[in-house]
Amino acid sequence: MDLHEIIAKRFSVRNYIDKKVEKEKIDYILDCARLAPSACNRQPWTIYVASSPDVLANLKLAYAREWMDKVSTIIVVSAHHDQSWHRERFDNKDHSDVDLAILADHIILAATQCGLGSCWVCAFEPDLCRKALNIDDAQEEPVVMIPIGYADSSVAVPEKKRKNISDIVVLK
């Protein structure tokens, strides 16, 4: 698949089958994550790969949805605000969220390329996520939970509803 095919194929998978993700695929996804760019190359992140039953159960408490039941791998990307680049000369804007979004997208697109489904999840309860991963450093913030697994192919792929290029691009 070329890049456009991978991007077009990805969708938020909320129906999974009971099949574990192979270690080689996780390793490939993690290497794609490792290569992500970040502001000033600070790489202000930790990538948690949760697949043990206890941690999975606790993470699922942070985002309790029926469709998460069959998920057997959850990747959580976590930002370190004391490592990220801040735009100090001007407004001190913290670029963690930008860095972590790129990281998460590398993970999600690599998963798609491996034939895996995934979903961005940010509507989780932060305190329960921290608890599940034993994060007690106030400078560290779990930003995105990414369930990864095999999509149930009997469920129809939703239509991609997107704005037209003419609605979002301004040529100057």
Ligand SMILES: Cc1cc2nc3c(=O)[nH]c(=O)nc-3n(C[C@H](O)[C@H](O)[C@H](O)COP(=O)(O)O)c2cc1C
């Ligand atoms: C930053 C971000 C946070 C999101 N959080 C959630 C979430 O908590 N739960 C969920 O089911 N989907 C979540 N989504 C998925 C979006 O709803 C989805 O990407 C969007 O509706 C477009 O659909 P598609 O991913 O199938 O193309 C999130 C997406 C993004 C980019």
